[in-house]
Amino acid sequence: MGVIIRQSIKGTFVNYIGAIIGAFTTLFVTTVLLTESEIGLTRTLVAAGELFAGLAQLGTNSSIIRYYPFFKDGQRKDHGFFFWTLLVPFIGCCLYSIVFLIFKEELCAFFEAKSPMLVDFYYFTFPLGFFLLYTAVFESNANVLMRIVVPKFFREVGLRVLQLGGYVLYALHVVDFKGFVIIFCCTYGCVTLLDFCYLISLKKLSFKPDFAHITQKLRNSYLKYTAFVSTHAIVNNLAPTISTFLLGVKVGLASTGIYTIALYIARVIEMPYRSLGAISAPLISQSMKDGDMAETNRLGKEVSLHQFMIASMLFLLLFANIDLIYRILPNGETFVLGRNACLILGLHFVVATTLSIGFSVLGYSRYYYMFLCFSLILTLSGFWLNNELIPLYDTSGSAAATLLSNLLYFTLLSLFIGWKLRFCALSWRHAKVLGVMLLLAALHKLYAAGMQAVGTGLDTLPVGVALAEAVVRSALLTAAAVFACYRMHISEQANQLLRKLWQTLTRR
Numbered sequence: 001m002g003v004i005i006r007q008s009i010k011g012t013f014v015n016y017i018g019a020i021i022g023a024f025t026t027l028f029v030t031t032v033l034l035t036e037s038e039i040g041l042t043r044t045l046v047a048a049g050e051l052f053a054g055l056a057q058l059g060t061n062s063s064i065i066r067y068y069p070f071f072k073d074g075q076r077k078d079h080g081f082f083f084w085t086l087l088v089p090f091i092g093c094c095l096y097s098i099v100f101l102i103f104k105e106e107l108c109a110f111f112e113a114k115s116p117m118l119v120d121f122y123y124f125t126f127p128l129g130f131f132l133l134y135t136a137v138f139e140s141n142a143n144v145l146m147r148i149v150v151p152k153f154f155r156e157v158g159l160r161v162l163q164l165g166g167y168v169l170y171a172l173h174v175v176d177f178k179g180f181v182i183i184f185c186c187t188y189g190c191v192t193l194l195d196f197c198y199l200i201s202l203k204k205l206s207f208k209p210d211f212a213h214i215t216q217k218l219r220n221s222y223l224k225y226t227a228f229v230s231t232h233a234i235v236n237n238l239a240p241t242i243s244t245f246l247l248g249v250k251v252g253l254a255s256t257g258i259y260t261i262a263l264y265i266a267r268v269i270e271m272p273y274r275s276l277g278a279i280s281a282p283l284i285s286q287s288m289k290d291g292d293m294a295e296t297n298r299l300g301k302e303v304s305l306h307q308f309m310i311a312s313m314l315f316l317l318l319f320a321n322i323d324l325i326y327r328i329l330p331n332g333e334t335f336v337l338g339r340n341a342c343l344i345l346g347l348h349f350v351v352a353t354t355l356s357i358g359f360s361v362l363g364y365s366r367y368y369y370m371f372l373c374f375s376l377i378l379t380l381s382g383f384w385l386n387n388e389l390i391p392l393y394d395t396s397g398s399a400a401a402t403l404l405s406n407l408l409y410f411t412l413l414s415l416f417i418g419w420k421l422r423f424c425a426l427s428w429r430h431a432k433v434l435g436v437m438l439l440l441a442a443l444h445k446l447y448a449a450g451m452q453a454v455g456t457g458l459d460t461l462p463v464g465v466a467l468a469e470a471v472v473r474s475a476l477l478t479a480a481a482v483f484a485c486y487r488m489h490i491s492e493q494a495n496q497l498l499r500k501l502w503q504t505l506t507r508r
Helices: 002-033 036-056 060-071 074-102 104-111 116-120 122-144 149-171 177-201 216-236 239-250 253-269 271-289 293-328 332-355 357-363 368-420 428-453 463-487 492-507
Strands: none
Touching: 002 036, 002 149, 002 253, 036 074, 036 116, 036 122, 036 177, 036 239, 036 253, 060 074, 060 122, 060 216, 060 271, 060 357, 074 104, 074 122, 104 116, 104 122, 104 239, 116 122, 122 149, 122 177, 122 271, 149 177, 216 368, 239 253, 239 368, 253 271, 253 293, 253 332, 253 368, 271 293, 271 332, 271 357, 293 332, 293 357, 293 428, 293 463, 293 492, 332 357, 332 368, 357 368, 428 463, 463 492
């Protein structure tokens, strides 16, 4: 667990540096320079690129984690494993490029009525999808080599700095909006190139495949798994993009832009899991390969618990400061329409990141084919709920659809792996954390009500005073949560880190 915590802390630190830059860019630059529709366009283009990349990789990301233990050999540069991780997605990229070209007219027809701007930029999906495809592949290679921090720095920090430069050029009228979109897409290409150079610098990869190492059994297993994962990807990759696409289809890119800002704010809750999940996946894969379910259960519970502790604390801070966030946001009177959507999405990320470790466990088991069933349920329920709720509640309806469909998905997934694999990510320690957070949320509501009762509501304070008060209040909430979890001995690993931190501070 030590390597997981060390790499996760470093990765999370990088995530939050990127988040600070991204927060400034997204919340204080895009909201000034771009209209809601233009923000919606960039978000929809990225969603389309992510859909293309998810389909074209032909399951390569999952295959890298699943099959790397069978190729791992430092003396032989992993038998040319890297070569196959380049070849398979390239084949997928060619296949799906043809598909996207053939069905261009049909796909564009969905958006012509409410989002005609997207049709004009349809062809940008291809380079953007290619860049996202290989960025994901290179990051997965870095994950199995236990080197996640640098690729995360490129994606979380480097990408945002480059995009900020693009916004500056657009603000200075050096480029028009089309030129900005070209620069926006090229920033993803820069990250892909940097990831590739970093992997080469590790000198652990080989472009020469070792055909002799690939036995008939391993080949058949890989082909069967790839065929399944590729089929599964058609369903699974639609789920994360349904909200973005249906908002554009049903109410237009302006609502998509408002939803994008709400999603960005809420996504801060997800950031720690990007590191925690990425670095724990190879260890889960190894323990599953060894048939050690006791170790798998131990790792899963620890990852889930630590993620729940962090995610629930971040949601509490979001809940406590949501009105101030929208108050200081440029054009906040427009984007505040996504306030409720932001809170609902925050709950979604708490649930999803806490239970996502079950996704890894099922993926590396002999029951991996059940993903298709669960993903089909997620996609169909998400599509139906979005279709029903967006016309009624706009962005809040889309967020609620995301939360409800994922609750159904993770409930069924958890029940299945508990039944077949005797795995459960939850424990009584999760209940203790939940109790602490609910108590603090109730105390905060009482505090806010008390302030309102004496005529000094938090929303009436001058902005400078409100910011200072929010910092103090957030610090007190965080300190109270950490102290309660420490005294209740919810996590021995977390307690050890706190003791080491205290010893370091007191020595000085």
